[in-house]
Amino acid sequence: MKISIGSDHAGFEQKELLKAYLEELGHEVVDRGCYSEERVDYPDHAVPVAEDVAQGDSERGVLVCGTGIGMALAADKVAGIRAANIINPQFAQLCREHNDCNVITLSGRFVEFEENKRILDAFLTTEFGGGRHAGRVCKIMELD
Ligand code: RB5
Numbered sequence: 001m002k003i004s005i006g007s008d009h010a011g012f013e014q015k016e017l018l019k020a021y022l023e024e025l026g027h028e029v030v031d032r033g034c035y036s037e038e039r040v041d042y043p044d045h046a047v048p049v050a051e052d053v054a055q056g057d058s059e060r061g062v063l064v065c066g067t068g069i070g071m072a073l074a075a076d077k078v079a080g081i082r083a084a085n086i087i088n089p090q091f092a093q094l095c096r097e098h099n100d101c102n103v104i105t106l107s108g109r110f111v112e113f114e115e116n117k118r119i120l121d122a123f124l125t126t127e128f129g130g131g132r133h134a135g136r137v138c139k140i141m142e143l144d
Contacts, residue, residue, distance in 0.1 A: 001124065004052035004061045006032040006045035011064025011071075011108035013037070014116060018062065018106075021117055027124075030058055046074035046105075053102050054080035061103035062120065068105035075103045079144040082137070087111050092119040096126035098133050 003022055007015035012034055022029050032048040034040045042065045052058040061083070063071035068085040075083035083103035084095040087110070095101040104123045106116050128137075 002028045002058045004030045004032055004049040004058040006049040007034055007064040008042040008045060009034060009037050009039050010066035014108040014113055015064045017113050018116060042070045043074040046071045050075040050078035050081045050103060054078050063105040064108045066109040068107045071105035086119055089118045089122045092122035093126045096123060097129040100128040100137050
């Protein structure tokens with residue numbers, strides 16, 4: 001799968017580790033920065049990742065900041081994006097199954113790397129459930 005990834009300074013360390021993990025799994029990863037721990041503004045990296053996904057250049061997006069909250073707020077402003085801030089594997093599964101999320105935002109400061117790996121596993125392997133969930137997701141997308 002082609003995946004765009006990005007972070008701010010607070011998510012940089014885990015972004016690097018998660019990028020390596022995704023590559024180990026055989027995914028093609030597009031890195032939209034940041035590229036060091038120098039302080040940056042998270043929307044500057046959320047938007048390029050969200051645009052890659054919205055334009056169909058990448059299938060999924062992964063964003064990491066201190067909490068994941070700012071990244072979700074910014075990514076969800078891009079038309080076509082369904083981003084959620086996820087801090088456990090069960091929510092990762094449900095954000096795919098019920099909400100068809102195409103971008104996941106993670107916490108680099110409050111969630112351990114091993115847990116974020118499990119979260120990504122669930123995010124990348126769970127299909128959208130469709131059915132009763134499809135109309136609800138359509139109603140969200142009509143708000144774009
Ligand atoms: C940066 O200090 C922090 O605000 C940012 O990484 C993120 O947690 C925002 O939601």
